[in-house]
Amino acid sequence: MGCATCSNLRTSSLILPWRPSSQILLSSLPSKLRLPKLGHMNLVRHNLVARNAFGFDENDSFNGFPITPNKLFMQEAIGAEYGEGFETFRPDGPLKVDVDFLNDRLQEGFLQRIRYAMKPDEAYGLIFSWDNVVADTRALKLNAWKRLAHEEGKKMPENGDVQRLMVYAGADHVLHKFLLWDESESERERLKHRFSQLYYGNLLELKEPMEGLREWLDAVSTASIPCAVVSSLDRRYMVEALEQMGLKKYFQAIVTEEDGMESIAHRFLSAAVKLDRKPSKCVVFEDDPRGVTAAHNCTMMAVALIGAYPAYNLVQADLAVAGFNELSVINLRRLFANKGSTFMDLQKQIVEKSPPKRKLTIDTIL
Numbered sequence: 001m002g003c004a005t006c007s008n009l010r011t012s013s014l015i016l017p018w019r020p021s022s023q024i025l026l027s028s029l030p031s032k033l034r035l036p037k038l039g040h041m042n043l044v045r046h047n048l049v050a051r052n053a054f055g056f057d058e059n060d061s062f063n064g065f066p067i068t069p070n071k072l073f074m075q076e077a078i079g080a081e082y083g084e085g086f087e088t089f090r091p092d093g094p095l096k097v098d099v100d101f102l103n104d105r106l107q108e109g110f111l112q113r114i115r116y117a118m119k120p121d122e123a124y125g126l127i128f129s130w131d132n133v134v135a136d137t138r139a140l141k142l143n144a145w146k147r148l149a150h151e152e153g154k155k156m157p158e159n160g161d162v163q164r165l166m167v168y169a170g171a172d173h174v175l176h177k178f179l180l181w182d183e184s185e186s187e188r189e190r191l192k193h194r195f196s197q198l199y200y201g202n203l204l205e206l207k208e209p210m211e212g213l214r215e216w217l218d219a220v221s222t223a224s225i226p227c228a229v230v231s232s233l234d235r236r237y238m239v240e241a242l243e244q245m246g247l248k249k250y251f252q253a254i255v256t257e258e259d260g261m262e263s264i265a266h267r268f269l270s271a272a273v274k275l276d277r278k279p280s281k282c283v284v285f286e287d288d289p290r291g292v293t294a295a296h297n298c299t300m301m302a303v304a305l306i307g308a309y310p311a312y313n314l315v316q317a318d319l320a321v322a323g324f325n326e327l328s329v330i331n332l333r334r335l336f337a338n339k340g341s342t343f344m345d346l347q348k349q350i351v352e353k354s355p356p357k358r359k360l361t362i363d364t365i366l
Contacts, residue, residue, distance in 0.1 A: 076232065078290050079263025080297035086266045099279055099298055102269060106278035121223040124332055125277030127268055127300070128251075130231035132287045132308050134209055135241065138167045144198035145174065148191065154181060168308075171195060200237060209245045210305075212324030217250040223329050228253040228271035264294040272298070283332060292317045301335045303327070 085098035108116060108123070116123040131137045142163055149156040157163060157178060166174050171192045175181050183191065220227060227250055231238055235256040242248040253274035261267045272279045284295035287305040292314065295302040304317035305324075314320045318335055321327060 077263040078294045078297065079265030080269070080294065083297070085269050086261060097269070097273075099269065102272060103278045103280050103299060106272070106276065119224065121225055121329055121332065123277070123281055124225050124336075125272060125275040125282040126220060126225055126227045127271045127275075127282055127284045127295075128227065128229045129284070129286050129288070129291055130229055130233065130238070132210070133285050133305060134213060134229055134247070135203075135206055135245070136210060137203075138164075138308065140199060140202040140206065141167050143202055144195055145179075147198050148195050149179070151194070152181075152191070154179065203233075203237060203241055204244065206241055206244060209247055210324065214247070216324040216327055217247065219329060221250055225329075225332075226252045226275045226277065228255065228275050230255040230267040230271050232257050234258070264291055265297050268295060268298050268300060272300075281336075283335065286317075289313050289316065303331075303335075 080099060083099040085096065085101065087094050088097055128134050145166060146156050157166070162178055166178050169178070172188070175183070175188060175191060181188075181191070217227065229238070229242070229251050231254075233241075233256055235254065235258050238254055238256050239248065242251065242254075253271060255261065255267045255270045255274070259267070259270050261270055268282070268284055269279060272282050275282070280299045282298075283301045283303060284291065284298075285303050285305065286292050286295065287308045289304075289309060292302040292304055293316065296316070302317045302319075304314035304320040306314060306320055306322050311320055319331065
């Protein structure tokens with residue numbers, strides 16, 4: 001890039017282990033659960049057995065990792081509706097980084113242009129959303145809700161449509177609207193905390209990624225196309241889960257909760273910076289229409305995976321596929337074939353002026 005102004009935006013670090021400066025020990029279960037004494041003791045004993053079975057210790061941590069509430073079960077904003085980005089800090093003050101800024105400052109240098117002319121695939125950057133693109137988190141969340149209902153002696157809705165909505169709704173909404181558990185605020189916080197424990201326990205036992213993903217990552221790795229994965233998970237859980245599935249080697253960058261991004265679009269922009277690719281050369285893999293919109297707000301291409309949402313909800317995507325098995329590197333080239341770096345720029349419609357029609361006259365001979 002050769003620009004001192006944007007030198008701080010690049011990063012040579014790939015996937016580094018996250019080391020917390022201090023561990024936050026969460027409070028234990030509330031002492032007053034408004035239950036009979038015997039029931040309270042049985043509930044505490046039951047939860048202790050369940051936590052130990054999943055690997056949680058007496059400090060509510062999993063295998064040494066403290067469980068902390070985050071944005072995992074909240075709906076994030078789309079972001080970048082007007083091309084706005086995020087703020088980064090430099091020695092001379094804060095710097096606002098938006099979509100146009102990154103497309104301008106992350107231009108290829110002279111040697112890079114020569115290399116990309118010989119190997120055009122390397123100019124692209126691939127950004128994968130974690131939920132239902134890298135890992136089937138729908139099954140993990142649904143299983144966590146079922147286990148929580150079983151532990152609490154509550155009924156779980158059996159309707160498939162209701163269960164599908166539970167997967168995408170926030171924890172508060174699920175507890176109040178779907179499960180109809182009218183609990184006090186302290187009890188609701190305990191239930192959300194326990195749900196987080198169950199979800200993370202399922203996550204760290206995950207062994208297989210989405211079908212076809214490993215083969216697709218092998219193909220893009222052979223073509224030397226850099227990849228990033230974005231999520232609202234904590235970095236330590238993300239790295240551990242990627243290692244469990246054997247996918248860590250494929251991702252040159254990750255964006256997690258520690259990066260402090262406030263919207264889906266900001267995560268995509270942060271991933272573009274870490275990959276050293278301008279946004280207009282990145283392709284986002286998503287399963288959610290909101291993620292597709294965020295990608296387009298960042299001037300990125302969007303490939304949608306049909307499954308969580310039907311195809312008619314993903315028509316705004318540049319390409320919609322049923323699975324990674326349908327993709328090839330040629331698909332990436334075709335996405336950019338007719339659009340180049342200005343595919344999101346407003347274009348003026350050229351109206352050709354047609355020549356005036358000749359008036360025909362008929363001479364009448366009397």
